[in-house]
Amino acid sequence: MSSVQSGESSPIDMSQFYQVFFEEAEEHLGEMESLLLSIDPLAATSDELNAIFRAAHSIKGGSGTFGFTDMTAVTHELESLLDKVRKNELPLTPDMVDALLVAGDVLKLQLARHRGQSDDVPDAEGICERIRALMLAEIEAASTAPSAGRELSIAFPVPGGAVDQAALDDLASMLAQIGELLTPLERNGDMRTLRLRTRAANKEVRNLFAFVCETDAVIIEDAAQDQSYGFFEDEPGPASKEIADDGFGFFADLPDAPPAAASSTDQGYGLFSDVPAAASTAAVVPAQQHGRRASDQPAAEPVRAGRRDTDKTVHNAQGDNASIRVSVEKVDQLINQLGELVITQAMLAQQVSQFDPLLYQNLLNGMADLERNTRDLQESVMSIRMLPIGFVFKRFPRMVRDLASKLGKQVQLNTEGEATELDKGLIEKIADPLTHLIRNSVDHGIEMPHVRTAAGKPAQGSVTLRAAHQGGSILIEVIDDGKGLDREKILAKGRERGLAVHDAMTDAEVWMLVFEAGFSTADAITDVSGRGVGMDVVKRNIAELGGTVEIESASGYGTRTMVRLPLTLAIIDGMSVGVGDDVYIIPLATVVESLQASSRAVRSVAGGGYVVEVRDEYLPVVSLHDIFPGSVRNPDAREGIMLVVESEGVKNAFLVDELLGQQQVVVKSLEANYRKVPGVSGATILGDGGVALILDVPTLVRMSRH
């Protein structure tokens, strides 16, 4: 913490509060980022703007209190800009959103540095300068806009030359209501043109033409801006003019103009800009910055945050619950203590059950209540560990946005099912594999815009991230509408790498090849992906969580990767079985069926093994007595109970002595204090307080082969 600057002459030791500030600041930064990513500059509501402002303001307040002056400086600029925007003194532009995002990154780096997690010194001055320049540029632009509104030159076609003069008169009078007609209607071939000075948004103007012609055919151009940014006139067709026009509308639109509803082209201009439009704005802004040096301008007076801000709190998708911050250890401790309580309760219940119900009726009633309460408590405590998967999803919009702009692609990320809950431990571990899959989709799946257009697809690709509960597991899908996997290429690559491949393999088998180590079909290695490390790691990580991953792909239509995970690692449904004197738990998910082995169905094979015939299928018999020797009883394989288990697509019959029951078990780590035991994935505590080992079925099957 050497980099922490001490608060000014503060007699109180503030360092004890640092952690709280760090966590809060992180939360605010996260909120600010997700708000910025979801905001539509054309239609930003004051609620959204206020929420962003408040986030920045809170960070500023906190960093000021704790003496992190570098963060205060950056948030100060942020706040000044946001304050102007939310007070409608400045229009919000995509450039501002970009700058605000970068400022958020800088703040994150600064935060990391204060926490001692990073030594990077972010370019704080650079971003402050950028924000100030943006602000001055916008103030200038806003002040030069004529007070009476923008001057628009409007052209619209008259269908078939048949002119309804009454309709045109109506139009003229309607236009006169929203602005000032500078020139009367002029005839220009099939088109009629006019010039209008108005404060209304283009959309509003356009709607007035509904009685005269198709509103889409109306061409609205900003007469004043047209001249300064004439390079857009080269763009053919009304569509591109529309883009240019809306783009420049940001600079000229008076803030009180109602936000234009986003049409499809508008959306393109939002977060994932059309390439030509993005280039143009990038070109425009430096030009404006050049035009005026920051020193020429009176410093923008930052307006103090309204502390009496009574606006309603705006909630984003993730943060709509009041919550408190609790460390995971505390929750785990709670779960452990609850486990003890459950065991104590079970023990008491067992003893009380021997009492005479007539004499001890009250006691027995009390025990029944205790049991019910304990069970309720158990459910509530377990649910604490469950988190909505939105916690993972919320990091991806930014990643996709950055990736797409780096690669020159247009990608829209859609997320569905953010509220799907799963265990916290899983949430943390699934983030990396998902990052990998999404990165692959953007980098390898989605094509460049011109390729997509040529293939008849929209220039903007889409990546969908979807989560849903399915039975006892959660299904997470990453779907892209890109080019899909190339079967031939994968097969060729597989041969090259010496894998066992042949042309008759099914598509599903071919797709699984990409999970082999070092497998990449990317033609060029980029810094995004393509090194071929990854998919094998993805598969391994998911397998470690007890999950599976599958791919579906159609050439030209896209790829769907499906990740299936158990809901929680902390509790599993288990079948308790007796092997000699020992009790083992077999995860219920692997159990297919159980059957009494009749001597007729069990046959010995050469080498001392046995197989059992189950409905015309011969399954290898795995005797748990052989794998875990030392128990007292050791019956013949022809007796006992066969438990048919399936793992990694292979069925085996486990021979056990008895089935004891089916129950939910709390998984405990053996490795925390001991070591890994072959064939055992963990341990649990039984109702009597004893420990039972949870079997690792795939490993057991492998062990039995040796």
Add this chain to the structure above:
Amino acid sequence: MSHNDTRESADTQSGEFLTFALGNEEYGIDILKVQEIRGYDAVTRIANTPPYIKGVMNLRGTIVPIVDLRIRFKLGEPSYDQFTVVIILNLHGRTMGVVVDGVSDVIALTTEQIRPAPDFGATVDTRYLTGLGAIEERMLILLDIEKLMTSGDLALIDAGTEESVAA
């Protein structure tokens, strides 16, 4: 493991020791490593482990491995009755239990009272001894319990984690 011998023995000299009996011998371990003392019950056997690893037990929700030092040091036939005691140790955040015949008391020893252990070449490897403590007529065998429990030949922890714990 031998590289930190000198440092370890310098650290653990003089201080308070919990004494316990293994067969007819009296042993002492650093009291600061002891978390608690409890009776021996309900230990779940783990197959395919050496005989001195009795298994694992449930210590208030934590799974704790139990080692019988009497078997490890080949000190007579171990018996398990109401007097059998498990000393729960806390070594670098890991909790483990050792079975002993009985706990006597806690004794403070000065540096002068601790003599270097002679080389027995016997069952108790002198690597795991910090010395012999002399209190009047009694002789205490002072165990470096931490080194013993984290050593590779006890196979109590995975080879990969062994060094990080012992370091």
